[in-house]
Amino acid sequence: GAGVSQSPSNKVxxxxxxxxxxxxxxSGHTALYWYRQxxxxxxxxxxxxxxxxxxxxxxLPSDRFSAERTGGSVSTLTIQRTQQEDSAVYLCAxxxxxxxxETQYFGPGTRLLVL
Amino acid sequence: xxxxxxxxxxxxxxxEAFLTINCTYTATGYPSLFWYVQYPxxxxxxxxxxxxxxxxxxxxxxxxxxxxxxxxFHLEKGSVQVxxxxxxxxxxxxxxxxxxxxxxxxxxxxx
Numbered sequence: 001g002a003g004v005s006q007s008p009s010n011k012v013x014x015x016x017x018x019x020x021x022x023x024x025x026x027s028g029h030t031a032l033y034w035y036r037q038x039x040x041x042x043x044x045x046x047x048x049x050x051x052x053x054x055x056x057x058x059x060l061p062s063d064r065f066s067a068e069r070t071g072g073s074v075s076t077l078t079i080q081r082t083q084q085e086d087s088a089v090y091l092c093a094x095x096x097x098x099x100x101x102e103t104q105y106f107g108p109g110t111r112l113l114v115l
Numbered sequence: 116x117x118x119x120x121x122x123x124x125x126x127x128x129x130x131e132a133f134l135t136i137n138c139t140y141t142a143t144g145y146p147s148l149f150w151y152v153q154y155p156x157x158x159x160x161x162x163x164x165x166x167x168x169x170x171x172x173x174x175x176x177x178x179x180x181x182x183x184x185x186x187x188f189h190l191e192k193g194s195v196q197v198x199x200x201x202x203x204x205x206x207x208x209x210x211x212x213x214x215x216x217x218x219x220x221x222x223x224x225x226x
Contacts, residue, residue: 004158031212033214041218042119042218043159045214059213091159103164104161105160106159106160108156
C-alpha cells in the first residue's frame with residue numbers, strides 16, 4: 001500500500017480481555033516499530049523488528065505485552081488481560097531498514113480504551 | 116539516559132506570526148535529531164532532520180539547526196499558517212534502533 005496501515009482504528013475493550021492490534025508496513029520496509037502514546041505523553045518505544053526478529057524487547061511494559069511479525073511484513077501486538085492503564089494510542093512505524101538517521105513512516109494508530 | 120525535552124504547549128499564534136518551539140536533548144555520542152509533525156487525524160510524519168552538528172534541516176518553511184554546544188534543535192518558522200496547526204515532536208536517535216521522542220507541543224494557529 002501507499003503507507004503504513006493499522007487496524008482497528010479504535011478498540012474499546014473490558015478490563016481483563018485480550019486484544020490484538022495489527023500493523024501493515026510499507027511494502028519493502030524491513031524494519032517495523034511499535035510505540036505507545038498516552039494522553040499528554042510523548043511516544044514510548046515498545047519494540048522493533050528487523051525482518052521477523054525482535055532484537056530489543058526491553059520497551060515492552062510487562063509480560064502481558066507481546067508482538068510478532070511474520071513473513072517480514074505484517075506485525076501483531078497482543079495485550080493480554082488488559083488493564084485500564086493500557087489505554088493509549090498504539091502507533092506502528094516502518095523504515096527501509098533499521099539504522100541511524102533512517103526516516104520512520106508512521107501509521108494512523110489504534111486508539112485503545114480499556115473500561 | 117538519553118532524553119528529549121521540548122516546550123510545553125499548547126502554543127497559540129495568529130497567522131503570519133513567528134514560531135519557535137524549543138527542544139533540548141541529553142545524549143551520549145552524536146545523535147541524529149528529528150522533528151516530526153502530527154496533523155489532526157493523521158499519523159506522525161517526518162518534518163525535517165539533521166544528522167550532525169551545525170546541520171540545518173528545513174522543509175515547508177520550517178527550519179531547525181543542530182546546536183551541539185547548547186544541545187538544542189529548536190524549530191522555527193517565519194510566518195505560520197492555519198494549516199500548520201498540529202502537534203510537533205522533537206526526537207533523537209543515538210543507535211540501537213531506538214528513537215526517543217519528546218512529549219510533543221501542540222500548535223494552534225488562528226486566522
